[in-house]
Amino acid sequence: MSDFEEKLKAARLAAPSPALDRRIDEAFAAESPNRALTARRGWWLAILIPLGAATAVFVFSNRPQRQPLQPVIHRFVAEGPMRQFLTEPPQSAALLPHFVTRAETP
């Protein structure tokens, strides 16, 4: 470096203000590892939650359709004079009326 360059270099430079140092400190503090980790976790959650919801919607929307439940009607039909057997029950079991039970849907 020549004498002239040395003279130029000897001039005193303006220094950055303490406010800049403080702002830089704050920037580093704001992006600390814990904050960064939280932010990364937030990104993962932001990706995974909608993905999970979309998967659930997809799975449930593609389930086979089940038939809606229908009432079952049990119809008891007495073949013979029912009233008589109720009011005057026979002594012998062999004389009991024969019931036919059918379960059916309408």
Add this chain to the structure above:
Amino acid sequence: MNSSERESLRAFYVEFRQQLYTYAVSITGSRESAEDAIHGVFQGLLRRGRLPSDLRPYLFRCVRNAALDALRRAGVRAGSIFEDSPAAAAEVPALPAAVLGSEIEQGLRRLSPDERETIILKIYDDLTFQEISELRQTPLPTVASWYRRGLDKLRALLNPETR
């Protein structure tokens, strides 16, 4: 960004804050805008995550781009890279044949932007011609030519032999 990269960036700021500031003020002409540009660069780097292996040319280029953006927004201003407080001016005459910052500033303003920027990067920021060439993405002989031509002009303007 992992903790070692953060530490590297932090150490870089501590070591080169003065050089980055001088460079940014020389472009923006405003100390406030220069500080905003530097702050914005570091904030952006912290958020971005990954750093290049060679930080020095990269960060100077980032600060240059941010300072040029600030200059485009705010226009040309006349802030000095030199300390111009009365106390500083009183100290300078203690150096024999030293040149006052304000005089250098006036001389620098009469150079072309390329010459001025190269002189500031070489003398006040201690960058090599190779680093300036990479930073400006300009061939090294061109950078060396800007420097020598600017220095000759500045010498003639300041005329230090008569001091």
